[in-house]
Amino acid sequence: xxxxxxxxxxxxxxxxxxxxxxxxxxxxxxxxxxxxxxxxxxxxxxxxxxxxxxxxxxxxxxxxxxxxxxxxxxxxxxxxxxxxxxxxxxxxxxxxxxxxxxxxxxxxxxxxxxxxxxxxxxxxxxxxxxxxxxxxxxxxxxxxxxxxxxxxxxxxxxxxxxxxxxxxxxxxxxxxxxxxxxxxxxxxxxxxxxxxxxxxxxxxxxxxxxxxxxxxxxxxxxxxxxxxxxxxxxxxxxxxxxxxxxxxxxxxxxxxxxxxxxxxxxxxxxxxxxxxxxxxxxxxxxxxxxxxxxxxxxxxxxxxxxxxxxxxxxxxxxxxxxxxxxxxxxxxxxxxxxxxxxxxxxxxxxxxxxxxxxxxxxxxxxxxxxxxxxxxxxxxxxxxxxxxxxxxxxxxxxxxxxxxxxxxxxxxxxxxxxxxxxxxxxxxxxxxxxxxxxxxxxxxxxxxxxxxxxxxxxxxxxxxxxxxxxxx
Amino acid sequence: xxxxxxxxxxxxxxxxxxxxxxxxxxxxxxxxxxxxxxxxxxxxxxxxxxxxxxxxxxxxxxxxxxxxxxxxxxxxxxxxxxxxxxxxxxxxxxxxxxxxxxxxxxxxxxxxxxxxxxxxxxxxxxxxxxxxxxxxxxxxxxxxxxxxxxxxxxxxxxxxxxxxxxxxxxxxxxxxxxxxxxxxxxxxxxxxxxxxxxxxxxxxxxxxxxxxxxxxxxxxxxxxxxxxxxxxxxxxxxxxxxxxxxxxxxxxxxxxxxxxxxxxxxxxxxxxxxxxxxxxxxxxxxxxxxxxxxxxxxxxxxxxxxxxxxxxxxxxxxxxxxxxxxxxxxxxxxxxxxxxxxxxxxxxxxxxxxxxxxxxxxxxxxxxxxxxxxxxxxxxxxxxxxxxxxxxxxxxxxxxxxxxxxxxxxxxxxxxxxxxxxxxxxxxxxxxxxxxxxxxxxxx
Numbered sequence: 055x056x057x058x059x060x061x062x063x064x065x066x067x068x069x070x071x072x073x074x075x076x077x078x079x080x081x082x083x084x085x086x087x088x089x090x091x092x093x094x095x096x097x098x099x100x101x102x103x104x105x106x107x108x109x110x111x112x113x114x115x116x117x118x119x120x121x122x123x124x125x126x127x128x129x130x131x132x133x134x135x136x137x138x139x140x141x142x143x144x145x146x147x148x149x150x151x152x153x154x155x156x157x158x159x160x161x162x163x164x165x166x167x168x169x170x171x172x173x174x175x176x177x178x179x180x181x182x183x184x185x186x187x188x189x190x191x192x193x194x195x196x197x198x199x200x201x202x203x204x205x206x207x208x209x210x211x212x213x214x215x216x217x218x219x220x221x222x223x224x225x226x227x228x229x230x231x232x233x234x235x236x237x238x239x240x241x242x243x244x245x246x247x248x249x250x251x252x253x254x255x256x257x258x259x260x261x262x263x264x265x266x267x268x269x270x271x272x273x274x275x276x277x278x279x280x281x282x283x284x285x286x287x288x289x290x291x292x293x294x295x296x297x298x299x300x301x302x303x304x305x306x307x308x309x310x311x312x313x314x315x316x317x318x319x320x321x322x323x324x325x326x327x328x329x330x331x332x333x334x335x336x337x338x339x340x341x342x343x344x345x346x347x348x349x350x351x352x353x354x355x356x357x358x359x360x361x362x363x364x365x366x367x368x369x370x371x372x373x374x375x376x377x378x379x380x381x382x383x384x385x386x387x388x389x390x391x392x393x394x395x396x397x398x399x400x401x402x403x404x405x406x407x408x409x410x411x412x413x414x415x416x417x418x419x420x421x422x423x424x425x426x427x428x429x430x431x432x433x434x435x436x437x438x439x440x441x442x443x444x445x446x447x448x449x450x451x452x453x454x455x456x457x458x459x460x461x462x463x464x465x466x467x468x469x470x471x472x473x474x475x476x477x478x479x480x481x482x483x484x485x486x487x488x489x490x491x492x493x494x495x496x497x498x499x500x501x502x503x504x505x506x507x508x509x510x511x512x513x514x515x516x517x518x519x520x521x522x523x524x525x526x
Numbered sequence: 527x528x529x530x531x532x533x534x535x536x537x538x539x540x541x542x543x544x545x546x547x548x549x550x551x552x553x554x555x556x557x558x559x560x561x562x563x564x565x566x567x568x569x570x571x572x573x574x575x576x577x578x579x580x581x582x583x584x585x586x587x588x589x590x591x592x593x594x595x596x597x598x599x600x601x602x603x604x605x606x607x608x609x610x611x612x613x614x615x616x617x618x619x620x621x622x623x624x625x626x627x628x629x630x631x632x633x634x635x636x637x638x639x640x641x642x643x644x645x646x647x648x649x650x651x652x653x654x655x656x657x658x659x660x661x662x663x664x665x666x667x668x669x670x671x672x673x674x675x676x677x678x679x680x681x682x683x684x685x686x687x688x689x690x691x692x693x694x695x696x697x698x699x700x701x702x703x704x705x706x707x708x709x710x711x712x713x714x715x716x717x718x719x720x721x722x723x724x725x726x727x728x729x730x731x732x733x734x735x736x737x738x739x740x741x742x743x744x745x746x747x748x749x750x751x752x753x754x755x756x757x758x759x760x761x762x763x764x765x766x767x768x769x770x771x772x773x774x775x776x777x778x779x780x781x782x783x784x785x786x787x788x789x790x791x792x793x794x795x796x797x798x799x800x801x802x803x804x805x806x807x808x809x810x811x812x813x814x815x816x817x818x819x820x821x822x823x824x825x826x827x828x829x830x831x832x833x834x835x836x837x838x839x840x841x842x843x844x845x846x847x848x849x850x851x852x853x854x855x856x857x858x859x860x861x862x863x864x865x866x867x868x869x870x871x872x873x874x875x876x877x878x879x880x881x882x883x884x885x886x887x888x889x890x891x892x893x894x895x896x897x898x899x900x901x902x903x904x905x906x907x908x909x910x911x912x913x914x915x916x917x918x919x920x921x922x923x924x925x926x927x928x929x930x931x932x933x934x935x936x937x938x939x940x941x942x943x944x945x946x947x948x949x950x951x952x953x954x955x956x957x958x959x960x961x962x963x964x965x966x967x968x969x970x
Binding site: 095097100103104105106107108109110111112113114123124125126127128129130131144147148181182185203204206238240242246247248249287290291292308321322323324325326327328329401403437438439440442443444445446447448449450451468469470471472473474475477520521522523524525 | 565568569570571572573574575576577578579589590591592593594595596597606609610613614616617618619620623652673674676710713716717718719720752754757758759787788789791897898899900901902903904905907908909910911913927928929930931932966967968969970
């Protein structure tokens with residue numbers, strides 16, 4: 055495979071070593087070179103037929119030089135030595151220190167486990183088969199839910215080929231697949247319109263497109279779409295919120311995940327900046343960020359700085375045990391990198407990013423949590439979230455859920471924003487169920503750059519969050 | 527360099543015809559960008575980049591495909607186009623996919639007409655970029671409340687050339703420069719409030735270089751002690767920094783895709799006088815010296831001034847060739863370029879500042895930023911997190927945060943009371959501060 059990647063990017067090991075000498079020529083302490091070739095193919099269904107195809111190809115290399123936590127970065131979309139040398143020399147300019155003659159280390163392969171083997175390539179699942187799979191999905195959706203008026207569906211697969219070398223000699227090649235299906239249904243009933251979206255995404259090949267996946271999509275839409283017509287908004291204000299298992303993991307991503315990314319802490323701007331080793335929530339709570347979940351959207355064999363994929367315990371039985379580090383922050387804190395140095399593409403320098411972030415199981419049931427609430431809401435379907443790192447205020451938008459009245463789910467609710475404060479919300483988790491699930495939707499984190507992630511959680515009870523709603 | 531890019535487009539069109547396509551459109555985009563980041567007064571990062579990619583739409587015997595690549599070596603490109611044409615021919619035919627009608631396309635000198643590029647950027651060195659960003663940081667360094675200040679100078683230049691097999695040939699050149707500052711200060715307990723400010727312009731010399739850091743710090747200091755206020759119905763003012771967020775949902779459901787998919791809460795109201803007479807939003811795409819201006823859209827359709835909301839009446843939908851064919855509607859353009867809220871018939875008949883507006887309303891919530899939230903395009907229902915100030919007696923009383931505002935966009939805009947005269951030139955859409963009658967706020 056390695057030889058193929060050298061061919062793909064048109065360079066040799068000697069070329070890499072020569073570039074490294076250029077990158078370090080102004081006194082840089084560390085440098086890395088990241089080659090990438092990503093292809094994406096997508097089929098689009100609209101008005102019952104697959105009538106559009108899209109493909110993209112993106113190719114280039116980025117060169118980073120670090121000196122005293124400062125970063126010089128440049129990239130080139132051509133990988134001939136003249137352009138790469140130019141990029142290396144620009145990035146080298148971040149340093150301006152006395153330079154001793156340097157030699158580049160030889161290539162030392164990084165050892166890692168493959169967390170995303172492709173069991174069935176896309177060449178096997180031909181374009182005709184893909185068209186048939188989506189078209190059948192569309193037919194079954196209309197059949198299962200007669201209120202559906204329109205369906206749009208996109209089926210996408212991408213392959214990212216990466217080759218990496220750094221000034222420590224670390225060298226790796228990685229092939230990162232991603233297959234995704236995303237659909238939106240628009241329904242009409244009694245003169246009213248509603249819409250509902252659904253997605254699934256994995257680091258796998260075409261083996262993802264099974265009958266059971268299609269059955270699951272149809273069942274989800276058939277169950278969830280029609281109740282939206284009867285859903286309303288609750289009376290807004292502070293109230294207990296039961297977060298259902300799975301996609302409620304967005305709470306972790308927004309409420310604490312970003313605040314644990316060590317670049318914010320290195321700059322002292324995170325609300326958790328001085329809390330390492332402290333108890334920050336109930337001992338029932340353990341939160342991990344994991345790059346090793348096989349086939350998961352957030353999985354990484356090796357991060358974009360050459361650190362093998364790993365599982366990082368951020369909160370262990372209520373105690374803050376680790377930030378999420380890239381090389382710069384790990385050096386700042388004097389700890390080992392955690393494999394969270396990620397980048398959207400060769401156009402960007404790596405920064406600390408989450409992978410698959412989830413909470414481990416607690417000790418009760420979801421029913422126990424709902425029964426314990428006299429008046430509040432239950433939510434389990436979300437579209438997006440956001441956080442203000444310094445204040446710790448996070449929000450997430452609830453597409454659908456239910457009122458809880460006297461321990462029972464009553465009326466459906468929809469289209470409400472929930473807002474809370476990260477440390478406070480963590481401290482206010484008073485119950486954790488034993489039903490943790492990783493959600494496999496197309497979660498994409500947009501912290502300066504876009505990166506695929508996933509999130510998950512068991513059902514939890516937060517004793518108080520601010521819920522959007524009517525004032526009546 | 528530009529001749530080289532024109533040649534790539536011309537050759538790629540020929541490659542597409544050689545591969546069996548009936549018609550094609552190609553657009554090459556070439557950009558260069560530079561940025562300098564200063565953390566607490568010291569250089570934290572420098573970046574330089576140049577990119578070039580070719581975007582293509584292929585029409586093969588009634589089939590349609592859309593493609594892009596930055597591998598422009600001719601052997602690679604020819605193979606990419608051959609495969610693209612092959613996969614295009616395998617999807618279901620769609621007779622609505624056509625190139626735009628020639629008479630609707632732009633044919634002038636866009637770069638000359640819009641003058642939206644600072645050619646002197648080529649001469650700007652990294653030392654000057656560092657000086658500007660450092661100067662911004664120095665305005666606030668040493669303040670006792672300050673934890674961290676990050677400032678950045680960034681600039682980019684973009685050239686594009688678009689041509690199709692029906693004779694379209696248009697190009698444009700534009701630039702933008704931005705100076706920004708973000709401050710983090712000590713708040714209550716572990717809280718570290720943050721805030722920012724920025725200015726941008728097409729021309730380096732027109733970017734405000736003094737006062738950006740100071741304003742970022744002042745806005746952050748003003749937010750100290752923010753907390754929720756009681757839930758209830760409050761009149762509101764949305765500051766010019768974020769009022770565009772209330773216009774975006776309207777625009778997004780007036781495009782062809784939303785209308786054709788019945789995913790638009792405004793579809794049933796097109797042409798109606800739905801909103802107050804004072805609501806007057808125009809698209810002014812040919813505004814000179816403005817980054818967001820454009821003479822043509824993504825398929826070459828010529829832009830022109832249009833009333834989008836004309837004295838409360840929904841006057842324009844954004845319909846490209848495909849959705850025009852599908853819906854049987856007149857083709858306009860694919861979206862707005864420079865939206866302006868125009869006040870030729872404002873209720874008050876006089877220029878208004880933010881302070882004037884608070885006095886007029888006497889009491890309510892001033893929103894200075896949104897924190898998350900979303901809206902339902904089918905119904906217009908929305909719910910957003912907000913921060914800002916409680917005001918009473920026409921004056922800010924205290925900062926608020928951690929609250930949600932919830933409502934419906936039709937009813938929100940029907941309750942428009944006042945529009946300020948304070949639209950920011952640095953924002954892509956020129957929407958001033960806006961005042962509305964009561965909405966539901968959820969807090970304590």
